[in-house]
Structures are given as C-alpha cells and as structure tokens.
Amino acid sequence: MAKLEARNIGKQFMAVQGSNTKLITAVKGINLSIEDGQFVCLVGPSGCGKTTFLNILAGLDKPTEGEVILDGHPVNETGPDRVMVFQENALFPWLKVVDNVEFGLKMAGIEKSKRHERAMHYLEMMQLTKFADAYTYQLSGGMKQRVAIARALAIDPEVLLMDEPFAALDSQTRDLLLVELQLIWARTKKTIAFITHNILESVVLGDKVVVFTKRPGTVKKEITVNYRRPRLPEDENLQPYYRQVIDAMKGEIISDKDDNDNNSDGVT
Numbered sequence: 001m002a003k004l005e006a007r008n009i010g011k012q013f014m015a016v017q018g019s020n021t022k023l024i025t026a027v028k029g030i031n032l033s034i035e036d037g038q039f040v041c042l043v044g045p046s047g048c049g050k051t052t053f054l055n056i057l058a059g060l061d062k063p064t065e066g067e068v069i070l071d072g073h074p075v076n077e078t079g080p081d082r083v084m085v086f087q088e089n090a091l092f093p094w095l096k097v098v099d100n101v102e103f104g105l106k107m108a109g110i111e112k113s114k115r116h117e118r119a120m121h122y123l124e125m126m127q128l129t130k131f132a133d134a135y136t137y138q139l140s141g142g143m144k145q146r147v148a149i150a151r152a153l154a155i156d157p158e159v160l161l162m163d164e165p166f167a168a169l170d171s172q173t174r175d176l177l178l179v180e181l182q183l184i185w186a187r188t189k190k191t192i193a194f195i196t197h198n199i200l201e202s203v204v205l206g207d208k209v210v211v212f213t214k215r216p217g218t219v220k221k222e223i224t225v226n227y228r229r230p231r232l233p234e235d236e237n238l239q240p241y242y243r244q245v246i247d248a249m250k251g252e253i254i255s256d257k258d259d260n261d262n263n264s265d266g267v268t
C-alpha cells in the first residue's frame with residue numbers, strides 16, 4: 001500500500017487582475033503514489049503548480065477536486081504526520097537553535113527533558129551539537145537549513161515535504177547537504193516529497209523523479225532512478241537519468257510565465 005497518494009488532485013484559484021477576476025487552474029488531474037520510505041522529487045517549469053500540490057499534500061491548502069490519502073485514509077488538514085521544510089527556513093530568530101528544534105515538541109505537549117533529549121538527538125544527527133545554544137542569526141544558510149530539517153525530523157512525521165529547501169544555498173553547501181540528506185534519509189527511513197528546480201539535484205536524491213507539465217500542472221512522466229547511494233552530484237553514471245528528465249521537460253519550459261493564462265479555465 002502506498003504511504004501517500006494523490007488521487008485526481010485539481011486546484012483552481014480566483015486571481016484578481018485589474019478589475020477582472022480570473023479562474024486559474026494551477027494543477028489538474030494529478031495522480032501520484034509515494035511508497036513508504038520512498039524519496040520522490042518533483043520537477044517542472046516555474047509556475048506549474050508544484051508548491052500548490054505540495055501545500056495540498058501538507059493540508060495547508062484544500063484541493064478543488066480529488067483527495068490525499070495517507071496510510072489508506074483521506075487527510076484534508078495539516079497534521080504532525082506531514083511536515084513541511086521551506087526554501088527560506090522559517091526558524092524563530094529569538095529562540096536558540098535547540099529551542100527551535102524543540103518548538104514543535106513543546107506544542108505537542110511533550111515534557112521538557114524528553115523534548116530536549118529528542119532535539120539534541122536530531123541536532124547530533126545534523127552535526128549541529130556544538131551550535132545548540134547559538135541563535136539562528138549566528139549560523140550560515142546551510143546550517144539554518146540543517147536546523148530546519150532537524151526540527152522537522154524531531155516531530156517524527158510520517159512524511160517530510162520539502163519545498164526547494166536548498167535553492168537559496170551556494171553550490172558547495174548544497175552539494176554537501178545533498179549527501180547529508182541521503183545519509184539522514186537512510187537512517188530515518190522517512191518518506192520524502194521534495195520539490196526542486198535543479199534537475200541534477202532531483203536525480204541525486206530521488207528514487208523517482210516526477211516531471212510536471214506546464215500549468216495546469218499534471219504528471220507528465222515518472223522516472224525511476226535505480227542507482228546506488230549515497231549518490232554524488234559529480235557521478236557521471238547519473239547522466240542517463242539526467243537526460244531522461246531533461247527530455248521529459250522539453251516542451252514544458254515557456255519563456256513567459258503569463259503565457260499560462262491561455263490555460264486558464266475561465267474569466268468572470
């Protein structure tokens with residue numbers, strides 16, 4: 001049985017343009033199955049609805065049609081079973097690193113000594129033990145993202161949803177985190193859905209790379225990356241997978257995001 005399943009997901013937004021309102025179809029007819037412990041990367045042209053789709057998986061947004069199934073049951077709200085990690089880390093600058101990691105546990109009512117122990121465990125996993133008492137402004141971008149990942153893991157979600165978590169990082173830091181994330185994933189056996197614009201990143205990380213069409217976004221192709229781990233970005237054996245993703249993306253890249261308006265479903 002799939003861990004997380006999207007069944008015929010569609011989402012329309014009412015967008016205001018001047019004095020008109022337009023109905024925009026962001027995503028349409030998305031069917032996707034993610035197995036327990038699987039690492040799935042989502043790629044597609046800008047504006048094709050990847051974030052909309054991830055928000056729907058997280059319960060942060062409601063689909064106009066379709067449903068999200070977790071462990072065989074429909075879910076339509078946020079929950080500790082599905083945790084998001086964003087591109088710009090959403091850490092609290094007034095809290096120490098360890099308190100940031102403890103935050104979700106505190107909200108869940110877990111008592112102090114237990115949550116501290118759990119936070120320190122994940123900080124150690126992310127090699128941040130020395131920085132437990134630092135404030136987030138004292139950390140580099142890569143370290144902040146590692147704190148954000150530690151915070152998400154500490155909640156022990158069923159599924160980790162990651163929206164371009166490495167996009168704002170320099171390439172060296174990103175390459176390090178690509179390897180670290182694979183090691184953490186191997187240890188924690190989490191199910192992960194990960195959005196990226198970076199095709200190399202998608203084939204380094206993904207067991208499966210899901211290519212979206214341009215808007216309205218739907219699944220164009222699923223590419224299985226059957227290759228040993230941990231994978232390094234410079235490994236030339238990833239090239240055939242990289243090419244498959246590029247080929248699937250062909251025809252989906254458009255120069256002007258507004259061209260998408262041709263796909264909108266109506267004007268009121």
Ligand SMILES: Nc1ncnc2c1ncn2[C@@H]1O[C@H](COP(=O)(O)OP(=O)(O)OP(=O)(O)O)[C@@H](O)[C@H]1O
Pocket residue numbers: 013014015024025026044045046047048049050051052053215260
């Ligand atoms: N709250 C909203 N109201 C109106 N339109 C929205 C809203 N959220 C998203 N959209 C529109 O839905 C479409 C899909 O946006 P979304 O951010 O999901 O795409 P994306 O693939 O994640 O883009 P990117 O790769 O650039 O981050 C876009 O046309 C966007 O303008």
